[in-house]
């Protein structure tokens with residue numbers, strides 16, 4: 001096993017008691033950092049950055065150097081999977097992702113293939129290898145993928161949406177077609193995560209960003225079976241399951257073979273602990289908007305959160321950090337976490 005200078009997150013995921021809690025932020029690599037924007041502004045756009053391994057590796061490491069987080073997350077996007085399956089995406093400035101081609105019919109579904117990570121996603125794997133080399137054991141590297149329902153939602157809807165009603169309509173109208181697409185996404189995701197692990201990531205997170213749009217019954221039918229396949233297949237490294245807005249899913253995750261469950265800021269910490277059980281680590285869940293507050297408020301709210309979680313906790317926000325957040329506020333949040341256990345031990 002690789003030796004790290006800082007392996008707090010891996011020890012926490014193994015259930016060990018550590019000297020302090022590990023901290024990282026979803027979307028830590030990105031527009032909050034002027035150093036990121038400097039690299040990004042020289043390129044044609046986000047996709048060029050994602051597909052240029054040397055630069056993707058550089059922006060992956062920036063938050064480790066600048067913010068002092070306890071893990072790096074590989075700079076990429078969940079939408080590289082639809083692309084590898086045959087549906088390329090565009091990233092429209094200030095609007096978000098757009099798919100010129102989507103899946104509307106059985107004929108469309110037949111045309112998409114199971115991704116071959118080595119040939120279709122080699123640029124991500126290369127970025128992981130370069131990142132590992134340049135991190136030089138400072139902190140572990142997180143790999144990730146979108147959860148099947150969230151990826152399906154983009155492949156059918158074709159863009160972001162408040163309701164994802166086209167994608168949800170397919171679940172209700174043609175469930176068998178939906179299941180066949182979800183299975184292909186799942187197969188692609190398992191191959192992709194395994195390829196990331198082989199390239200060097202030390203843990204992985206699944207993002208089910210649109211989980212909260214489904215009813216409990218629909219989530220049981222169209223999300224859980226595929227999450228279970230992924231969790232059962234990923235045996236090499238710890239898995240963090242993050243399903244935004246899915247209150248109902250916390251109790252389902254109790255029986256999922258994952259090391260940790262991510263909470264968003266709307267989820268009560270003690271209630272979540274009850275639902276998820278005592279075995280798993282919890283991750284989260286400060287409201288990203290708290291980082292707009294003044295330092296005293298940030299420190300107080302962060303400390304309260306740290307108390308409420310107790311042990312078995314990876315500190316994070318409840319969702320990705322918003323792009324207009326002042327990096328100094330992020331640093332204040334991280335410093336509060338780092339000094340917390342020290343101050344309570346004295």
Ligand SMILES: Cc1c2[nH]c(c1CCC(=O)O)Cc1[nH]c(c(CCC(=O)O)c1C)Cc1[nH]c(c(CCC(=O)O)c1C)Cc1[nH]c(c(C)c1CCC(=O)O)C2
Pocket residue numbers: 025026027028029030031040046073074075076077078079091094095096097144160207209244320323
């Ligand atoms: C739903 C989703 C996407 N992508 C992702 C999710 C799941 C997490 C979540 O729920 O937020 C995941 C993601 N996207 C990105 C990362 C990088 C690693 C990290 O967390 O630091 C990760 C983990 C980079 C990115 N992905 C994107 C950016 C912004 C692009 C830019 O630099 O202009 C970054 C840094 C673009 C993206 N990509 C996506 C959207 C909706 C957008 C546009 C939103 C926006 O503009 O903020 C799809």
